[in-house]
Amino acid sequence: MILKRFFTAAAALFAIPAFCHAYFTQGDAGQEVFSFINTFDSPRNAALEKSAGAGVSTDPTITQLNPAAVTMPEGKRHVAAAHWQTGDMADNVGSLFYTAQLGTFIFQTSYNWQSYGSIDGYDEWGEATGEVYEPFSQLATATVTYPFKHFRFGTTLKFASDKLTDDSGDRTALAAAFDWGIAWQSESNRFGFALMGRDFGCLLRDYTDDGDDNYFPMSQTFAIAGFFRPSVLPRLTVFANSDFPRYQEAFLSLGGEYAIGSSLFARIGFQRTWLDITRDVKELLASKDRPDETNNAHMLSAGLGYAIDLFALDYSFSYLAEGMGHEHRLGLRINF
Numbered sequence: 001m002i003l004k005r006f007f008t009a010a011a012a013l014f015a016i017p018a019f020c021h022a023y024f025t026q027g028d029a030g031q032e033v034f035s036f037i038n039t040f041d042s043p044r045n046a047a048l049e050k051s052a053g054a055g056v057s058t059d060p061t062i063t064q065l066n067p068a069a070v071t072m073p074e075g076k077r078h079v080a081a082a083h084w085q086t087g088d089m090a091d092n093v094g095s096l097f098y099t100a101q102l103g104t105f106i107f108q109t110s111y112n113w114q115s116y117g118s119i120d121g122y123d124e125w126g127e128a129t130g131e132v133y134e135p136f137s138q139l140a141t142a143t144v145t146y147p148f149k150h151f152r153f154g155t156t157l158k159f160a161s162d163k164l165t166d167d168s169g170d171r172t173a174l175a176a177a178f179d180w181g182i183a184w185q186s187e188s189n190r191f192g193f194a195l196m197g198r199d200f201g202c203l204l205r206d207y208t209d210d211g212d213d214n215y216f217p218m219s220q221t222f223a224i225a226g227f228f229r230p231s232v233l234p235r236l237t238v239f240a241n242s243d244f245p246r247y248q249e250a251f252l253s254l255g256g257e258y259a260i261g262s263s264l265f266a267r268i269g270f271q272r273t274w275l276d277i278t279r280d281v282k283e284l285l286a287s288k289d290r291p292d293e294t295n296n297a298h299m300l301s302a303g304l305g306y307a308i309d310l311f312a313l314d315y316s317f318s319y320l321a322e323g324m325g326h327e328h329r330l331g332l333r334i335n336f
Helices: 002-019 035-039 043-047 060-064 274-286
Strands: 078-087 090-102 105-115 119-122 128-133 136-147 151-163 173-185 191-205 221-228 236-245 251-260 264-273 298-307 311-320 326-335
Touching (some): 043 311, 060 090, 060 136, 251 274
Antiparallel strands (some): 090 105, 105 136, 136 151, 151 173
16 A cells, blocks of 8 residues: 555656646757756765765765655654855855754754855956945755655755845845655665755746746756665665756766764765766777866865764765865764
């Protein structure tokens, strides 16, 4: 009976976009807005390159991937978490999370911000205008997760704002969206699967105060994920995830997390679009030169985590493709 309800719900969720015209057409590439909300990755999610959505985790930031995958540390009812990011593609990016369990339900709120620093203004002819801009983006979320015996369900409501300039006629754009997730784990906890949908929403107010709003959509991404713990190496968890954004190329994420003792974790992740993987294979079969083009900025990440009963520390390093630099992330969470 539970399986029947699960597959019925999954089929219904996948059928929703089927009524949209040309849902996965690449002719609409670039139409999505507020792509910055996909950059608020915690150190663990970044180190695993967003591959861990199927694995239930006491790291509350797993809700960035799958709102169904969060669980509370044993004996704890509250978790407060914060993480910060810097690097060549980020000036000041951070997130704050608060997670609590009430009965069998888990509730979470978060606030995320991204400052792009000071940017000099130029006119349409490339001449400096003397203006200095300080764009600023924000994201607030509210998540509820409800576990059952074999399955976990979760949903997240998102509200975002994005300010580009203070010029006359410009204003802060606003958008709203929701995520959903379904997670299942085997009784042995050696493997599991998940279905997810992220950023189903659109602009509520665009960037220009001209009396006419354009309700451009957000990324509207479907994802499938799984994990596996081999019996010959039970301390290792292997993750795989494939995202299918409506307006971008689908991509594959792979990750591995190894428990060193009871408190220390080593992580590594890889991400590449399916189109790039196809190009890589063809190029490697045709020549000795590895292709250098990419459709995605992230490519390879690694990190460490240290977790005990009261708190956890996480760090990640990400290498960006095509010479775009690197990123560092540092996170802290407290259980009480």
